[in-house]
Each structure stands twice: as C-alpha cells, then as structure tokens.
Amino acid sequence: MVNSAVIGYYTTQFGELWERSLMDLLKEALFGALTETGLQIDQIDAIFFSNMLSGVLDNDLHLGAKISEIIGQNIPIFRTESACASGGMAFHLGLNYLRSGSGKTVLILGGEKMTDYDLETITTSLASAASEEEQQAGLTFPGLYGLLAQSYLSTFNYTEENLAHISVKNHYHGSFNEKGHFQNQLSLQQVMSSPYVASPLKVLDCSPISDGAAAIVLTVDANLINKSPHKIKVLTSQVATDTISLKDRQNLLELKATKIASEKAFKACGLTPKDINLVELHDCFTIAEILALEDLGFWEKGRGGAEAVKQKTRFDDNDGLIVNTSGGLKASGHPVGATGIKQIGELFLQINGLATSRQIQSCNYALTHNVGGSGGTAVVNIFSNYED
C-alpha cells in the first residue's frame, strides 16, 4: 500500500470563544495548517470536513460549499457526521480517498461552535446521538456514561476515586497545553468534591462544552513527504460501529466498537498494544478513558480502575505507556468536530518534537481513539515515525 503521512497540523485555541464564529475558527485552522506546511490552497485536492451540530444549533448545513467560498477553489469538500467521532471518520475517509488514487493531498478539517447556547439546548442537542428511546427517557450523555460507570464500579468493586484520578492526570497534562480549554491542575479532592452530574459522574469527571477547530494535511505525495520537515506515517485507520442503545448491548463493561476497531488496527499493521507508547483517546468522561484503555488492549478488563490510581500514564512519569498528553477531552476541551483531528495533531507534535513543555522523550508507535455517542462508533488509527 502507498505510504501516507500527516505533514502538518494546526489547532485554534479550544475554549469559550464567544467572539468567534464557527467559520472564523474553521478558516483559522484551514489556513493555519497550510501555513505550517508551506502549501498553497491549490495544492489541496479535496477537503474532508467534520462537524456534528451546526445544523441542529444554527440551521447551518452544506458547509462544504461554504468552505469552498472561503478558499475560492472548486475542489470536492465532503462533510461527515458521526457524533463525537466525526473527526476520526473524516480522517478515515480522507485516507481512503488518497489510497483510491483520487488525489495526492487532502486537508482534514473539523470544528464546532458550542458555547453560545444555554446548557439545556446543548445537552439536548448532543443527545441527538443517543437512541430515540434513550432521548425520550431523558437520558443525556452524562447519564449514559453514568450507567456505564455504575456498572463498572459495582462489578469490579471500585469507588468514584478510581475515576477521579483520570481527571487529575489529564488536567496535569492540560496544564502544559496552551491551546487547551483548561490549563489548571486539579487535586483529587477537587474532583471528588465537585457536584454530581449523573451519579457516579461529577462535573469534574466530564469533558467540557468547547469551541474550536483543527486541521491536518495528509498526503501520499512522496516528494512532498520527502521535503516536509515534520511528518508522521499513517500505518492504519480502522472503524467499527455498535448498537447505539445501551439496552441492546450484551455487555456494558466494554465498548465493542472500540474493541473491534482496535483489533482490526493492530492486525492490519502487525503490532500489539505493547508496541504503542503514546495514545490520545476519547475521555469524554473519566470512565471512558478506563474502558478505552481496557478495550484497546492496554489493560486487562477490570484492571483499569486500579491502574488509574497509579497515574503512571503521565508524559513525565510512566511505565512506557503515555495517555492524553494534550490533556484529553477532559482538560483540552471537546469541540466535537475538531476532537478526532486534534488527537492526531497531538501525536504529530509529540513525534516531531514540537510538543513544547509536555514533550515526551521518544515515541515509536502511537494510537488515536475517537468515539461517537456512548460507543456507537469508534475510529482507531496507528501512526509511527516517518522513516524514508
């Protein structure tokens, strides 16, 4: 298969950006990524664009043509939506586009504008990713993940403290990420004393509502890869889906889509979890990071609660596996359409030594994990250093 590489990355600030529109953010990310790579817009063959909520929140659809207007080009622009996995799906489709021979270089762009709305509106809008029955029952995403957390804690005899350590660790990482939504560290006591959102999840177990956009440049052009000072190699991208309704799952202790996508990913590139030392995963809630590390094969099922307490997945204190150096969704924020792209961008920064004060020492293989809804969609990508 033809070699493909990410050769550039740009992210806007993530946070409550009340003075910026979605289009402002997308424009900044799009041209930011071009500037990083030194490419002109006419060197981009297509754009894969991810966004979840602009239709629901702002009656704003067909953003492909609106992006065409910004760039003054008539290239194909595809929008994909798979709830919070939209960014990962856009990357996957962009990669397939290149591998099909339809183009040489594409831009993967994602963004979301979420903080201009009251909390009820935004929570209800996000619940659009849940099943009709779950929505009618009044379940929101904290509620759904609260059920998963209850099941996990009771089955394996853990307490809410086991969850809280994930938040402490991710906020520690986030304190080194100047583009992140939150840059404050949290103590265990702070997380534990925060109010409940959906028991056993407290507000500091939950990723925030954020604005932001991110873009990467992906290419199969060997000359361009060769000339690029910064790059990471794409080894594989895999997608799986699962029933969205929790009631239809055989097992609430695992997210099957994550399991299937990661098994396919490891098989496709001939690696095992032991080979990976850097992961950006989908910690929309603290329980989600624990489930993900188990379902991706890094920790045995049920061990995650105990492992979380050790906090040994830090960039500066670990046993060989480092998780969410960006601060994850929890600290760096979760502007839905941007998240899956920012995850890849974080690996790009780390592998190329561009991660400033949170730079890890070395990385052979790295993985991203992006989830839609309560596990209905999962995208797992594996990357490496680019060796010519």
Place this chain on the structure above:
Amino acid sequence: MVNSAVIGYYTTQFGELWERSLMDLLKEALFGALTETGLQIDQIDAIFFSNMLSGVLDNDLHLGAKISEIIGQNIPIFRTESACASGGMAFHLGLNYLRSGSGKTVLILGGEKMTDYDLETITTSLASAASEEEQQAGLTFPGLYGLLAQSYLSTFNYTEENLAHISVKNHYHGSFNEKGHFQNQLSLQQVMSSPYVASPLKVLDCSPISDGAAAIVLTVDANLINKSPHKIKVLTSQVATDTISLKDRQNLLELKATKIASEKAFKACGLTPKDINLVELHDCFTIAEILALEDLGFWEKGRGGAEAVKQKTRFDDNDGLIVNTSGGLKASGHPVGATGIKQIGELFLQINGLATSRQIQSCNYALTHNVGGSGGTAVVNIFSNYED
C-alpha cells in the same frame, strides 16, 4: 483501475408517507437492496449513508450507529451531508472506499423524512444549505432558483412557458413510475396557471417535499459481478464545489460546479456528451434542468429554453438524449438524502431492462447529476452496460 459495478437497487415509495418513520424507510430500502441482490448483510463491508435534515428536524444524529443497531453488524457506517447532493456524495465516497482496497462490497443508503413538518419549518430547514447572508435576507431555495431563472429568461429572451415544458415532460415520465411521488400528467396550461412561489417560478415548477429512501449495492468483487444477473458498470464519479452565495458568482447563467464536475467526468472516461443517451439530473426546479443540460454540455448555453419546448428528451420520443425517465425530482419526488441514489437506481433499471412501462429501447452510456443547494456542490457519475 479495478472494475466496479452497481449490482442491485431498491427504492421505497416516494411521497407523503405519514405513517412511516425515517428508520422504517431506511430499513425497507436497506433490506430491499439486499433481497434484490440475494446478498446477506454480512457480505456488506461498509455502508455509506446520506441524509440532510434528520438533525435539524428531529434532533436525530449519529444515524450510523442507529443503522448498526438495525442490522446487528459492527461494520463501518459513514454519514455524509452535502444538502441535496448528499446521496451523490455518499456514492462517490463509497466508490473511493472500494477503490482504496478497504472493502469489496458496500451499500449506499439514503433517505429523508420531510412531510411531517409545517411548510415554514421545512422551507427554513432546507434554507440551512444557503449562505448565512441569504438566510438572513429571507431567501429560500425557490427564491434562489427564482433569481437564476429571472437571469436566464431575461438574458436569452425566454418566457415562463419555456420553463413549464420541463415540468410537463417530467410529469409525463412520472406517470409511468409507480414508485414516484406524483403519477399524474400535467398540461402546459396547468403548469402556467399554478400560483407563483418565487417569480418566475410557480408551484408546478418546483419539486415537492417528499419522504422516501433508496439503496444500491456497489461492488468490486469480480465473482459477485459475474454472478449478478443485473448490473451497470461505474465509469467515473466526479465532484466539484462552488461558492454557495449567488452574489459571489461571476456568472448566474451557469452552475460552475456542474460544469467542472462534468468536464472532469467526461475526461476521466474518454467520452463526450454525444456518447450519453440517458441522463438523470437534478431538476429541483424547472430552470435547474435547463441549466444542467447546458452545463453538462448537452445543449449550448442559452439553447435550453428553446430545446425544452420541443420536449424531445422523452423516453418514447427523443432525438437520442433521454432525460429523467424517473420523472425527475419534479414528479418522482425529492426526499433529499435519497435523491442522488435513486438517480443511479433509475439508470440501473433502464440499462438492465427493468424499467417496466417507461423502459427505453437501448442505452450505451448514462449519466447522473446531483446538486447541493443553489449549485454549491455537484456530483456527476457516468455508467455503462457491464460487458465482461
């Protein structure tokens, strides 16, 4: 490039289907297409799903996972949205997926549920595909195409009657399509005496608000193609975008995205418009069929108004070019997410001799043309008989 073929097609009834939900319709189309091909669901490697409005109208997103629930499979399911071109874009991405080697057989599925809402809600929701400025000015899609029609009629000295003939012709075709929304013929007098929606467009110049779903099975599996009794060969699929705002276009007499996509398509397969004798194109309004036939290269710019009057693109009375045997969007209906897929399905029926009372005599090469918004996105696909 590896050969790819459409090997099955199913469409639900299009129309005002108040007793059916979107999921009902999608399920019928999905399993209908499988039944047509004799395939089991586990022979499908991925689904490409198109829908425009379920988020906006029904707070219903992440439909990939909801489709996974229906089929009980964990395969990748991608949703794409490019307004009324969503179906064509899903097909394009599905084709690229197969050509990248990621799978052998995919299902392209699209649907829309539009008739449960009052006209103001649906018109405003559809306007989500227009620019913010156009929306704020109160422009709806009839308004935008009304401006295009005014420009065309005044530049080339035509009258509203030139437009009306398109509607008469498409309703004639529609009278032979038992799955279509409208199966009544219309006289020129009926079209001309219908009330204005946005001058010069009258209600009978406009495609209707419809419910419906459609699905096709697309494969690169040579054995499967060989065994399939019915098939059409995919020669090329091309996409282009353009500024969505009419005010930013250099020329209101053509849809540039259509022009670019069709030029790329003809070049890619070494054909010219003269080689094509069957077209399903995007006649969301009567003016759109005239512009499309010019921009696709079948008629010189400005000739369309005169050609329309001749009504010589009928399946049973033509000069070698037959247009919209399904009845087009005008008569067969326009459930947005389904439209681009139904267009391909109509060619599949015609080329395989399955088009019952509207069957054409023969077809060498056929083309579909699917548009988003007022021309912001265009997808052009070319097909042929499948010769082993």
